[in-house]
Amino acid sequence: MSKNLGPIHFMMYDKIKFQDKITNYLLDGNTSEVDKINNPVSTEPLEELIDQDNIHGWLDSKIDVVENRLNYALNHSENTKEKMYAFGKENAKGKDFSDFNGVFTDLNMLLLDGMPCDRGMSAQIDEKGDLYLITNNNLHSKYENQDINPEDSKNNVCAGGHDHDHHESFEVSNNDDINLKSENSSYHDYRYEFLKGYFADSPYDVEMVNGINYRIYPKN
Numbered sequence: 001m002s003k004n005l006g007p008i009h010f011m012m013y014d015k016i017k018f019q020d021k022i023t024n025y026l027l028d029g030n031t032s033e034v035d036k037i038n039n040p041v042s043t044e045p046l047e048e049l050i051d052q053d054n055i056h057g058w059l060d061s062k063i064d065v066v067e068n069r070l071n072y073a074l075n076h077s078e079n080t081k082e083k084m085y086a087f088g089k090e091n092a093k094g095k096d097f098s099d100f101n102g103v104f105t106d107l108n109m110l111l112l113d114g115m116p117c118d119r120g121m122s123a124q125i126d127e128k129g130d131l132y133l134i135t136n137n138n139l140h141s142k143y144e145n146q147d148i149n150p151e152d153s154k155n156n157v158c159a160g161g162h163d164h165d166h167h168e169s170f171e172v173s174n175n176d177d178i179n180l181k182s183e184n185s186s187y188h189d190y191r192y193e194f195l196k197g198y199f200a201d202s203p204y205d206v207e208m209v210n211g212i213n214y215r216i217y218p219k220n
Helices: 007-026 055-076 080-091 100-108 141-145 150-155 186-198
Strands: 121-125 131-135 172-174 204-209 213-218
Touching (some): 055 141, 055 186, 080 186, 100 172, 186 204, 186 213
Antiparallel strands (some): 204 213
8 A cells, every 4th residue: 555655646646637637628618517426636736635544545536536527528528539639639739759758658647547556558669669558457448337436446455566656557668479458448439539639740640459459650
């Protein structure tokens, strides 16, 4: 269990807050209905908000909050795919496209796939030099299929085995053996639109692979 706030916790809360930005964008700023389901997460400094005796459980519960809210927005927004594309393009401004390490460092701060120890997503470069965003566990599907109570996640703990300065899931690995699961996911259909917008004006293209993974490769 996390006993002290570290850089990784601040990074996670930034990722969490960004999901609420997506929700706000999709709903054109009118969040009155979704606010009745779950209030938005606070933008106050993390150290002033978090339960320092239960860091992991507190963050996990906030993931539930923003996932619930985003699921609502995805289902109640108009022109959702077009908006996701536009929001991706907007958030690519000023980002580092010089190499795949920089690409993933920036992009990883926008994509939320549970806590790092959930290992929801990883990044690998294949033998051709293409970057893959690999969904090891689709942690979004449960929000599509049922109502998740954030209070239940406050009892979640991390198995540990890593420090709180960094996590290996935040790094790009080089491994020729890439295992890509296959799944149909409406969430990932929308994420794909975001990524297409994100890379629209970059040196790279992106394609979806097996419904939940993404290959990022140089444009011809």
